[in-house]
Amino acid sequence: RVLDAEGNVLVPGIVDCHIHNREPGLEYKEDWESATRAAAAGGVTTVVGMPNTDPVIDSPANLELKFERGEASAHVDFQSYAVVTSENLDLIPDIDEVGPLGFKVFLGSTVGDVPPPNDGEILEAMEKIRETGKRLGFHEENGEIIDHYTERFKAEGRNEPIDHSRSRPVIAEREAVERMITFAEETGARIHMFHVSSGSAAEAVGRGKNRGVDVTAETTPHYLWFTEDVMREKGNVARVQPPIRDAAEHDRLWEVGIDDDAIDCIATDHAPHTPAEKKVDDPFGNTWDAISGFVGLETEVPAMLTFVDQGRLSLEEWVRRHSTRPAQVWGMYPQKGSVQVGTDADFTIVDPNLEWTLEDRGELHSKNCVTPFGGESFTGKAIATVVRGQVVYEDGDVIGESGYGTRVDVD
Numbered sequence: 001r002v003l004d005a006e007g008n009v010l011v012p013g014i015v016d017c018h019i020h021n022r023e024p025g026l027e028y029k030e031d032w033e034s035a036t037r038a039a040a041a042g043g044v045t046t047v048v049g050m051p052n053t054d055p056v057i058d059s060p061a062n063l064e065l066k067f068e069r070g071e072a073s074a075h076v077d078f079q080s081y082a083v084v085t086s087e088n089l090d091l092i093p094d095i096d097e098v099g100p101l102g103f104k105v106f107l108g109s110t111v112g113d114v115p116p117p118n119d120g121e122i123l124e125a126m127e128k129i130r131e132t133g134k135r136l137g138f139h140e141e142n143g144e145i146i147d148h149y150t151e152r153f154k155a156e157g158r159n160e161p162i163d164h165s166r167s168r169p170v171i172a173e174r175e176a177v178e179r180m181i182t183f184a185e186e187t188g189a190r191i192h193m194f195h196v197s198s199g200s201a202a203e204a205v206g207r208g209k210n211r212g213v214d215v216t217a218e219t220t221p222h223y224l225w226f227t228e229d230v231m232r233e234k235g236n237v238a239r240v241q242p243p244i245r246d247a248a249e250h251d252r253l254w255e256v257g258i259d260d261d262a263i264d265c266i267a268t269d270h271a272p273h274t275p276a277e278k279k280v281d282d283p284f285g286n287t288w289d290a291i292s293g294f295v296g297l298e299t300e301v302p303a304m305l306t307f308v309d310q311g312r313l314s315l316e317e318w319v320r321r322h323s324t325r326p327a328q329v330w331g332m333y334p335q336k337g338s339v340q341v342g343t344d345a346d347f348t349i350v351d352p353n354l355e356w357t358l359e360d361r362g363e364l365h366s367k368n369c370v371t372p373f374g375g376e377s378f379t380g381k382a383i384a385t386v387v388r389g390q391v392v393y394e395d396g397d398v399i400g401e402s403g404y405g406t407r408v409d410v411d
């Protein structure tokens with residue numbers, strides 16, 4: 001098979017270390033097949049699933065189940081995190097034996113029933129995970145601060161989703177980042193901050209790096225693309241945890257996170273929910289119970305290429321953050337995140353000049369396609385996706401076989 005890349009750009013396969021593939025248990029939202037079909041169509045060759053499934057991935061058996069399901073149906077290569085709660089600290093070595101990419105702690109409530117461990121338990125988890133050599137990532141929001149503001153805002157009758165960024169305020173994120181960095185400084189653990197949404201939190205990551213703490217961080221295309229004005233335009237459709245921030249925090253995220261390099265990785269936080277759960281028919285209703293999160297696997301490469309086209313970062317800086325660094329941070333390099341001539345490599349061919357607009361709730365490959373990127377215009381798109389030498393996507397069609405994708409072995 002000959003792929004004609006003339007006029008286009010070949011980059012190492014894009015690595016997305018933060019998706020919610022929803023399987024096992026939440027297949028009405030998404031499953032391994034549909035998530036990895038969307039990944040292939042988006043130019044993404046490796047995805048890492050989050051553990052807030054049903055059951056949650058908190059035991060060796062549940063992690064094995066998640067891997068088995070992926071082996072059966074994935075189109076691209078995959079991995080998974082295992083969750084740490086107050087109930088499974090003793091299982092960390094046994095879970096590690098099954099071979100997760102890393103571990104995750106949810107510091108406050110988010111989507112799914114994952115009770116956060118307390119500070120003492122987090123310190124213990126860090127010590128245990130340090131012994132595995134793996135990294136511990138955080139949903140980096142202080143739940144106590146969020147619960148307090150949410151109750152207050154509800155009592156005051158303030159409007160949700162318009163006030164979403166203040167009921168889950170930046171301080172909840174910044175405090176959590178600083179506390180986890182302090183804990184890592186104490187324990188010597190390697191830590192990661194998922195979905196950093198604000199300049200203030202990016203600054204905290206940068207300070208930790210300067211102190212020599214092994215802290216890495218990611219942000220997502222939506223925090224770089226939108227400001228909180230999008231809540232007035234798109235309401236609950238754009239609701240996500242952490243929330244999309246105001247212009248000052250957004251600009252600072254670019255300056256500190258990207259220009260000054262506090263942020264290592266780009267990932268999507270691809271989080272599919274049904275249109276009913278997203279309340280798309282009443283996106284501005286005062287609905288505190290609307291669900292957070294939206295899909296992103298097919299808009300992440302276009303969004304980042306659009307930033308490249310705008311001159312906001314170079315092609316090399318984009319590829320480093322969206323392929324090489326994520327693979328390095330999570331121990332998959334150079335298996336992933338590099339193209340070695342003469343091997344069955346993963347790579348993505350992008351057309352950096354293709355101008356296109358995503359229709360509102362238009363043609364995506366996920367089971368549920370609600371995204372605030374609906375209606376947005378891009379310059380750039382993935383036109384072919386190659387996983388271990390096999391073309392899995394070309395010119396609009398996912399042509400790879402379900403089940404071809406395999407677990408990335410990191411042990």
Ligand code: NCD
Pocket residue numbers: 020052110111112139239240241242269271272292293294
């Ligand atoms: C995620 C989800 O739907 O699982 N939602 C979100 O708003 N980000 C949960 C998460 O990433 O914390």
Ligand code: ZN
Pocket residue numbers: 110139140194195241242
């Ligand atoms: Zn999260």
Ligand code: ZN
Pocket residue numbers: 018019020050195269270271
């Ligand atoms: Zn997430």
